[in-house]
Amino acid sequence: MKYDFKAIEEKWQDRWEKENAFVAKEDTSMPKFYGLVEFPYPSGAGMHVGHIKAYSGLEVISRKRRMQGYNVLFPLGFDAYGLPTENYAIKTGIHPRKVTDDNITKFTSQLKRVGFSFDWTKTIDTTEEGYYKWTQWIFRKMFDHGLVFRDNALVNYCPSCKVVLSNEDSQGGKCDICHSDIVQKAKPVWYLRITEYADKLLEGLEEVDYLPNIKFQQQNWIGRSTGAFANFKLAGLDDSLRIYTTRCDTMFGVTFMVIAPEHPIIEKYRDRITNIDALDAYKDECSKKTEFERTQLVKDKTGVRIEGLAAVNPANGKEIPIYISDYVMMGYGTGAIMAVPAHDERDYEFAKKFGIDIIEVISGGDISKEAYTGDGEMINSDFLNGIKTKAEAIEKMLEYLAEKGVGEKGVQYKMKDWAFNRQRYWGEPIPIVHCEKCGTVGVPYEELPLRLPKVDNFEPGEGGESPLAKIDSYVNCKCPKCGGDAKRETDTMPQWADSSWYYLRYIDPKNDTCLADADKLKYWLPVDWYNGGMEHVTRHLIYSRFWHKFLYDIGVVPTSEPYAKRTAQGLILGPDGVKMSKSRGNVVDPNNVVDEVGADVLRVYVLFMGDYASAAPWSESSVM
Ligand SMILES: [Zn+2]
Ligand SMILES: [Zn+2]
Known part of the structure; x- marks a missing residue:
């Protein structure tokens, strides 16, 4: 049967x-x-x-x-x-x-x-x-509690989907949805201040039972590091460049600095810089590249030395050159780094290409061949000489920086704030009103849900505008605060x-x-x-x-x-x-x-x- x-x-x-x-x-x-x-x-x-x-x-x-x-x-x-x-x-x-x-x-x-x-x-x-309604309600609560802000930013934009994508949605410089190449575009972006919760998100992992590799991936994504902030004085000026480093123990080995091509110091000293045209041209080239291309792709290091500005190494008082290069991003840290070519592969490659001094400060490698990233005894480092552990050398250097008033201990995260808007139709409308007098005002709780209007044409507008921006009856409204004419936000929330x-x-x-x-x-x-x-x-x-x-x-x-x-x-x-x-x-x-x-x-x-x-x-x- x-x-x-x-x-x-x-x-x-x-x-x-x-x-x-x-x-x-x-x-x-x-x-x-x-x-x-x-x-x-x-x-x-x-x-x-x-x-x-x-x-x-x-x-x-x-x-x-x-x-x-x-x-x-x-x-x-x-x-x-x-x-x-x-x-x-x-x-x-x-x-x-x-x-x-x-x-x-x-x-x-x-x-x-x-x-x-x-x-x-x-x-x-x-x-x-x-x-x-409740997705919007939670967003409104975050808005009330200062966890929502808006900023102009260079964003990852998919010209095919006509949508702004987070870094996570555009890994490899490709759109996560249609796999087209991403371009960079300046747009107002709504952010959720997730970085404010970085420590809580890390600490919480200790009380949950997640697979070890899941915990590891979360820790890695949040990317908390402890290190030091330090100010490198600009030679002959009453100004300085601020950097963040996890390796302040190697500061005697710093022989140059690199800043992002977008760093504001370039605008500030435009008149003093003697090769501003070359810097402008380089910055222009960079604006065409995605963040992924700039930071991840294996390629020749490029850059331009800033003529007319120099920095002073706070450890030994020596004057060092400053370069702009695309591998340093404004969005990460301070937009400036100290370079230690003897003990960092990327800096080593850069120094070799531009003929910059390489000073060994940790013994054990052969810096004539390659950067040495292992442990060893401190050398060529004045008061750090002879120290054999990294932790001790870092501690000593932190003391020195604090004493001189040029640096202090600090914490940084890899995680950035969460870009929280899309210029598309099929999503939750962001419950915010723009009023000329009052600024950004939340849609009152009793008016939630702010309904997604029924439309026939849900094609995005040219230049990546939300389809909602085309609906006058949706856009024009009264300000909940002052009663005057106002405009609704037309972006929607991400998936x-x-x-x-x-x-x-x-x-x-x-x-x-x-x-x-x-x-x-x-x-x-x-x-x-x-x-x-x-x-x-x-x-x-x-x-x-x-x-x-x-x-x-x-x-x-x-x-x-x-x-x-x-x-x-x-x-x-x-x-x-x-x-x-x-x-x-x-x-x-x-x-x-x-x-x-x-x-x-x-x-x-x-x-x-x-x-x-x-x-x-x-x-x-x-x-x-
Ligand atoms: Zn796409
Ligand atoms: Zn108003």
């Missing part, structure tokens, strides 16, 4: 639905388990086998916890704002609202067919007014916004008086176990921890961390052992597998194809 998996699966899936078998209970006397998986982007392509593996781990845990007597919350929703839907809408003329609704319907039925035990009564769609707090909304998805009921938050938080992709352990995980910590600080959530535990699944590769992609034609459609062998076989297979955290290729013969 043939095993009729279809009839059996249908029978049980039907009964689960009728009996609300997986709906979390209201009973707060029970022990709870909150299992969270990363919610999908409802793309037109539908479900992928990667989704099955991503959800199956916690699917098993959740079912086990139910059997152990826990009250289990295991929800799934849709992260539905963003560019793929919008680009599809522009191409086909179908409104993003309809595209999103259709895709969510398709996804939901596919997921039910695979038999996941999600609590579908808790599902959310981040593009619904009832959801994005990372709605996923920064979605796990809170699952707890109480229909609440229209607050983002979630305080008692319910107290019962369900923190998320006991969060599983997702390794590609989301920096941006998404850090952004959502930042929002959570802010909500904790203003008394909205009861825990300082959102996720007690975080793991990650490995990719499912194509049968050829390569990452699945449409263009390679090696994508496995889970729907076909379910039709052929049933949902249980599919679910068991993805869990037993190898170590859950490692990548593994799909094997047709193992499934069948």
